[in-house]
Amino acid sequence: DPQTRSVQCFRFHHLACTSIIKICHFTPELVLPHFDLLSSQAMLLMRDKRVPQVEKYSMLEAQVMISNYFNSYEKQQDFLAQLLSQATSVWSSHEMQRAVSSPDEFISYVGAEILKGLEEGESPCQTNRSQLNLCLYTVKGVLQNAKWPSDLEAAKAGGFVVGFTSDGNPIYRNPCSEQVLKLLDNLFSLVRAFNNLYLPEVVQKMGESYAKCLDILETEKKCILGLIQPVMDTYDVPVYRSAEKRMQAFFRSMYDSW
Numbered sequence: 001d002p003q004t005r006s007v008q009c010f011r012f013h014h015l016a017c018t019s020i021i022k023i024c025h026f027t028p029e030l031v032l033p034h035f036d037l038l039s040s041q042a043m044l045l046m047r048d049k050r051v052p053q054v055e056k057y058s059m060l061e062a063q064v065m066i067s068n069y070f071n072s073y074e075k076q077q078d079f080l081a082q083l084l085s086q087a088t089s090v091w092s093s094h095e096m097q098r099a100v101s102s103p104d105e106f107i108s109y110v111g112a113e114i115l116k117g118l119e120e121g122e123s124p125c126q127t128n129r130s131q132l133n134l135c136l137y138t139v140k141g142v143l144q145n146a147k148w149p150s151d152l153e154a155a156k157a158g159g160f161v162v163g164f165t166s167d168g169n170p171i172y173r174n175p176c177s178e179q180v181l182k183l184l185d186n187l188f189s190l191v192r193a194f195n196n197l198y199l200p201e202v203v204q205k206m207g208e209s210y211a212k213c214l215d216i217l218e219t220e221k222k223c224i225l226g227l228i229q230p231v232m233d234t235y236d237v238p239v240y241r242s243a244e245k246r247m248q249a250f251f252r253s254m255y256d257s258w
Contacts, residue, residue, distance in 0.1 A: 061145055092183070106197070160175075
């Protein structure tokens with residue numbers, strides 16, 4: 001059964017990614033000497049269109065964790081800039097600026113307006129959603145995991161400390177701040193556009209099918225009501241879903257990413 005094999009393959013890849021992250025988190029000293037190899041292989045996977053986004057995000061997260069042990073602000077900053085280069089390029093593009101400029105432009109970009117109809121197979125809007133998700137998860141992965149050394153002396157030696165407060169507390173600088181600050185304007189525009197999707201005039205343009213995608217999931221409703229739900233493996237969810245389900249999953253991932 002192709003669907004069963006697909007789910008099994010996904011589980012195997014997920015387990016591998018989870019294991020790599022755990023190794024990088026708990027025993028970074030084992031990975032640091034081999035960082036160049038890990039990074040080069042991860043970059044190859046991230047450029048492969050066949051690799052699912054969740055696996056790309058895991059590879060990115062693992063690299064950021066290990067970069068925290070460079071103990072050099074300049075080296076880590078340069079590496080994170082390289083890691084964010086694709087997301088920065090897409091996120092700063094004229095097309096993306098237009099897409100997040102208003103709720104109307106946003107639903108057109110992601111394919112959630114009634115005029116586009118329900119998707120059949122691959123479409124440019126699916127690619128747009130994929131790019132948008134990858135950008136958000138890339139920035140999130142860097143922001144959540146990039147940090148300065150916990151040891152003050154190591155932080156001072158590595159250039160992470162820029163001064164001290166009047167009380168003698170160190171003032172640190174985050175190695176990812178310079179790159180992330182460049183992305184904030186478009187990020188705030190996206191938040192405004194996304195929050196305005198619930199305006200009546202925007203809901204009307206989305207049509208009944210896509211407007212329902214803004215609703216919370218049935219599983220979340222049951223959770224709020226305290227109803228007992230059957231235990232189900234996350235990866236038992238059907239691989240092939242309807243256009244509405246894909247759009248609802250996209251909107252949910254947007255909320256989850258921030």
